[in-house]
Amino acid sequence: MRIYADNASTTKMSRAAIDAMLPYLAEQFGNPSSPYALGQAAKNALETAREDIAAVLGAAPREIYFTSGGTEADNQALRSAAAQGKRAGKTHIVSTAFEHHAVLRTLEALRSEGFAVTLLPVDETGLVEPEALASAIREDTCLVSVMAANNEIGTLQPVDELADICRRRGVVFHTDAVQAVGHVELDMRALGADMLSASAHKFHGPKGAGFLYVRKGRMPESLLLGGAQERGRRAGTENVAGAVAMAAALRECAEHREADSRRLTALRDRLTEGLSSIPHGILNGDAQRRLPGNVNFSFEGVEGEALLLLLDEKGISASAGSACAAGSLQPSHVLLALGRAPELARGALRLTLGEDATAQEIDYMIRAVRDAVETLRAHSPAWQERMSGRAAFLL
DSSP states (O other): OOEEOBTTTOOOOOHHHHHHHGGGTTTTOOOTTOSSHHHHHHHHHHHHHHHHHHHHHTOOGGGEEEESSHHHHHHHHHHHHHHHHHHTTOOEEEEETTOOHHHHHHHHHHHHTTOEEEEEOOOTTSOOOHHHHHHHOOTTEEEEEOOSBOTTTOBBOOHHHHHHHHHHHTOEEEEEOTTTTTTSOOOHHHHOOSEEEEEGGGTTSOTTOEEEEEOTTOOOOOSSOSOOHHHHTSOSOOOHHHHHHHHHHHHHHHHHHHHHHHHHHHHHHHHHHHHHTSTTEEEOSOSSSBOTTEEEEEETTOOHHHHHHHHHHTTEEOBSSOGGGTTOOSOOHHHHHTTOOHHHHHTEEEEEOOTTOOHHHHHHHHHHHHHHHHHHHHTOHHHHHHHHTSSOOOO
């Protein structure tokens, strides 16, 4: 049995996305900036994709700007708000300690350029307290950026409440919704965010395609110098095939989201219950307020990378955390932000389910994880010390 349980890292392209994409890789290959028929056909396809994405999000088409993915969208959002804030004499930014590295490293760069950055803590389930955000906003705050759903533990933030605080204080609010788009309901008319980032390959679209939503009345600043594509806000020939496929994938996700969410939530809870039976393990993140397909556990006495190798031998593709940090020996900054001990942060396992997951696969994964944890603990001197009473358990 081969089970793919790393959908937070990337998803398999849907048949609908592939079928939508193929004509724009072959027959309809025109440049959307060209004035002749072939180019205009590509431009029409691009604008239809923009309209379709906007319709799913309850946005206006002109509020959607195509990017190469979530990282670019995050960078453009943060740098746009920072530049505009600086011109108005505002150089303070608020975010959280467990954002994706696309946000955190951009904030590090902005800090080196003279911006002050406040990183809010999260509670043990990964939630930001709205009161903490309200207290952190200053007169010179130009931007607040809080992710909608965490990429490691799946925690869903009260984005609408956070956005409302920012709106009442006159501060731009951005949310990295890369993990949320296509999987939870997002209506920009109700959400209140000024900017939102998304990436197609997280919802069965192609890699290399994404978008930045920017609320009407605001304008993103171009990161790239060149042509006047995307209304002068993102230079470079648009990825027509990627945009068309992304729109098709998002439409399909929206059509099936409610049913998929109910089924995935039931499977997620079944997996959580099974893994909870393994002694000295702990669920990371809130048990209920999380993405439907996300399960993240830490197991004491186990190294996450070794656990992944054993699971791979058993036919299970999983991860220890963010794909962008794969290979790092440092413990997860997300789990450290929750207050987990470094050892537990290094012993994490993230299983993220796809819409085609089955109960049979869930039960197999529970058995496989239990066996792998027992195998690793049997060869761990530190675990043996705890079992003999010479050292204390962390959990």
